[in-house]
Amino acid sequence: MNAPVDLDHARLAATTPLDRLDPSNPALFRDDVWQPYFARLRREAPVHYCAESMFGPYWSVTKYKDIMQCELAHKVLSSDSLHGGISIRDRDKALRLPMFIAMDPPQHDEQRKVVQPIVAPGNLAKLEATIRERAIRILEGLPRNETFNWVDRVSIELTVAMLATLFDFPQEERRKLSYWSDCATALPMPGGLIENETQREAAFAEMLGAFMTLWNERVNADPRPDLISMLAHGEATRNMTPREFMGNLVLLIVGGNDTTRNSISGGVLFLNENPDEYSKLRANPALIETMVPEIIRYQTPLAHMRRTAIADYQIGGQTIRAGDKVVMWYISGNRDEEAIEQPDRFIIDRARPRGHLSFGFGIHRCVGNRLAELQLKILWEEILQRFPRIEVVGRPERTYSAFVHGITNLPVRIPG
Amino acid sequence: MPRVTYVEYTGTEHSIDLEVGKSVMQGAVDNGIPGIDADCGGECACATCHVYVDEAFLARCGEPGEQEASMLGFAATAQPNSRLSCQITMSPELDGLVVRMPEAQH
Numbered sequence: 001m002n003a004p005v006d007l008d009h010a011r012l013a014a015t016t017p018l019d020r021l022d023p024s025n026p027a028l029f030r031d032d033v034w035q036p037y038f039a040r041l042r043r044e045a046p047v048h049y050c051a052e053s054m055f056g057p058y059w060s061v062t063k064y065k066d067i068m069q070c071e072l073a074h075k076v077l078s079s080d081s082l083h084g085g086i087s088i089r090d091r092d093k094a095l096r097l098p099m100f101i102a103m104d105p106p107q108h109d110e111q112r113k114v115v116q117p118i119v120a121p122g123n124l125a126k127l128e129a130t131i132r133e134r135a136i137r138i139l140e141g142l143p144r145n146e147t148f149n150w151v152d153r154v155s156i157e158l159t160v161a162m163l164a165t166l167f168d169f170p171q172e173e174r175r176k177l178s179y180w181s182d183c184a185t186a187l188p189m190p191g192g193l194i195e196n197e198t199q200r201e202a203a204f205a206e207m208l209g210a211f212m213t214l215w216n217e218r219v220n221a222d223p224r225p226d227l228i229s230m231l232a233h234g235e236a237t238r239n240m241t242p243r244e245f246m247g248n249l250v251l252l253i254v255g256g257n258d259t260t261r262n263s264i265s266g267g268v269l270f271l272n273e274n275p276d277e278y279s280k281l282r283a284n285p286a287l288i289e290t291m292v293p294e295i296i297r298y299q300t301p302l303a304h305m306r307r308t309a310i311a312d313y314q315i316g317g318q319t320i321r322a323g324d325k326v327v328m329w330y331i332s333g334n335r336d337e338e339a340i341e342q343p344d345r346f347i348i349d350r351a352r353p354r355g356h357l358s359f360g361f362g363i364h365r366c367v368g369n370r371l372a373e374l375q376l377k378i379l380w381e382e383i384l385q386r387f388p389r390i391e392v393v394g395r396p397e398r399t400y401s402a403f404v405h406g407i408t409n410l411p412v413r414i415p416g
Numbered sequence: 417m418p419r420v421t422y423v424e425y426t427g428t429e430h431s432i433d434l435e436v437g438k439s440v441m442q443g444a445v446d447n448g449i450p451g452i453d454a455d456c457g458g459e460c461a462c463a464t465c466h467v468y469v470d471e472a473f474l475a476r477c478g479e480p481g482e483q484e485a486s487m488l489g490f491a492a493t494a495q496p497n498s499r500l501s502c503q504i505t506m507s508p509e510l511d512g513l514v515v516r517m518p519e520a521q522h
Contacts, residue, residue, distance in 0.1 A: 068459055072483065109489060120492035121520035354455040354464075361461035363486050370522050 009033040013040050021045075022053045023060055023329065023402075024088055026187060029303060030400040035344070038062055038332035047316035055088045055402075058306075058325040059318070062332040064339030064357065066316050070307060070328050071362035077307035077326055079364060080104050081247075084308045086364075087403045088327050089187070095197055099247030101255070101364055107236075111248070112367065114234030118166060118227055119371050127165070131375055134161050135382045144416025147393055151410050154379075155264040162375060163256045168226035169214065180207045181257040184250045185404045207253075208246045215245070227252055258404050259301040260372045264379060265396075265407040266299030267291075270346045272392040277348045285384045291348035292376045297356035298346050300331040303405040305360055330357040331405060387414050418511035422467075424451045425517050434506045440515060441465040441502035451517035458502040463487040464521035465501040466494070470514035477504050477513075493518035 009028075013021075013036035021037060028034040041048050046063040061067050070077055081102035084090050091097070100111035117123065138157050142148070156178050164174040183203035186193040194200045211228065218224065219232040231237040231248065240248070271278040281287050304327045313320045320326055334356050335343040341350075359366035366372070383390070394411035417433035422444055424430070434443040444452040444465070453464035460483050469477050474497055480488060484503050488494050501515060 068456070068461065072459065072461055105486065109486065112490060116490055116492055119522060121518070121522065124520070352457075354453060355457055359455075361456050361459065362483075363490070365462055365490075367490075370520070 010036045013037045018045055018048070019051070021048065022050050023062075023332075024050070024053050024055055024058065024327070026054075026400045026402045029402060029405055030398050032398060034303075034331065035335070038329060038335065042332060042336055047318040047320075049318070056090065056325070058088060058327050059320055060332075061315065061326060061328050062336075063316075064333040064336040067328045067330065067333040067357055068361055069315060070326060071360060071364075073313065074104065074307075074363055076309060076311050076313045078104050078310045079108070079305075079307060083310065084306065084325060086305050086307075088304060088306050088325070089403070090325075092197065095201065097247040097250060098241075098244045099251040101251050102247070105363065108363065110236035111234075114230055114237045115227055115252070116367060118225070118230065119368055123225060124371060124374055127162075127371070128374065128378065130165060131158075131162065131378045132382065134158060135379045139382055139386055142414060144414050147411050147413050149409050150268055150390070150412045151261070151265050151407055155261040155407075155410075158264065158375065158379060159257050159261045162260075162371075163253065166227050166256065167211075167214070167252075168224070168228065169210075173210075176207075176210070177253055178257055178261075179203070180250075181253045184254050185258065185401060187401060189400075204246055204250070207249060208242060211245070211249055212242070255366070256368055256371075258406060259366075259368075260375055262301040262404070262406040263296050263299050263372065263376055265410050266301075267295040267376065267380065268390050268412060269392055269396055269407065269410060270295060270298055272390075274346045277346060278389070281348055282384065282388065285381065287348050288377055288380045288384075290350055290353045291380070292373050293353040293356065294346065294348055294350055295376060296358045296372065297334050297340075297353070299405065300334050300356075300358050301405055302358070303331040303402055304329045305364070328357075330360070333357045390414055418506055418508055418513070420506070420510070421512075421514045422449050422451070423514065423516040424449075425519050436506050436508060438506050439502050440467070440504040440506065440513070441500070443506070444501065451521070452501060453521040454502060456502075460484050460487060460500060460503055463491045463500060466491050466518050466521055467499055467501045467504075467515035468495055468497050468518065469499050469504070470516070471497060473510060473513050476509050491518070492522060493520070 023037045041062045048060045051057050079086050079102050081096050085102040100108050160174040160178045163177050164171050188194050188196050214228045215232050218229040223233040307326045309320045309322050309324045311322050359369040391413045393413045396407050397409035399406035420434050421431045430449045432447050441454050455464045456462035484500050488498050
């Protein structure tokens, strides 16, 4: 089934002069009408320059193979926060937030290696029992025959509890983690979660304060397998400035929160939109294995990653100049018919479901990708044990963002 | 055709004949051998076709390139004899090659 596309947007996407097409408009994602714009870019201008947008001028890379090429070109396409970092929105230079995803080698490699062991196979195996126990508790606590927001009751609950475990952060305060995560990615606007950068900085300062306490406890204790202890003892991270600690916290919190959360929500939605796939899953729960990566592709919880050219770079017949902003639209590459068969369909038993861009590729590939998959897998195993169906009973509400491709409200009902 | 043996983490062995010029990763994928995920499809961009090369063949497989070394550097299970199997191209000299799988691909 094709994602629903408003007719006006299909027309608008087809008739807007190519040089005026701006797929970064956050409203396109909030309204779930981004599909035809990217389809046109992939067809007519796979490497496309947009001169004017709310984020300034930028290049869009929209085809799978071109995105892969950019991912491997990290020597020319920088992630460094000095040049603007990894999302389309530039931050004030004074508010620059160093974090390893927004660094180039060698510093990126050194800091990443400090936290990598958290997702080593042995550690994931240890986390499995904890995740399952929580998933069961959350699911058992859900109401029957009553409409509730799946995002809040399940998606957020499971992911923040996991994050609190990874940080060994007090479980009773776990909702602060999703609050800080949301503050980190929110676009400032009147009446929004944050209205300006001062408010964002205040939330970050509160976060830093809470984590400094944990750091101070752990730096003087023996190393333990939680992220804060790892950072406090890691050679490449133990002398971080407070600002750098703050940046890496934002990275780990957003990385572990938004992405898994929105894939958990997306899965329920996609199965409702595709009842045949839902039936297939009920008949054969072993398909969870291939469904999980398909959910992550189909949702693409981060719509893009951004790079900045530090030298001229040729791609798709275009010359990107040094200093230009390059946006790799994962959400578009994941719908590229030249890379993925029937890409607009949600198919839970694809032969090679992990061939998607949602985790990125190359040196910045998502550290937590297998942990994200593990959480989704366990959750769906436990869902199928209990609920023959979860019904979406209202329109989903989505995040106003060109970066976080999220669902904020998913009204569901579990027949009892 | 030269022969390759893949040894799963559990010890299960799979031997196949692999055409010269094909990658060791492709051989596993084409033959449905479990334990090699190859998410990126052979671009040296994900480190999910990680294998340990039998010492006897290590030198003949050559040195990992710069990109491969970077990607391997992030694999929690990496050892000195680690390689990405998408970067090992089958040749007559590699006949009899034995590669072992890590506990999991990350």
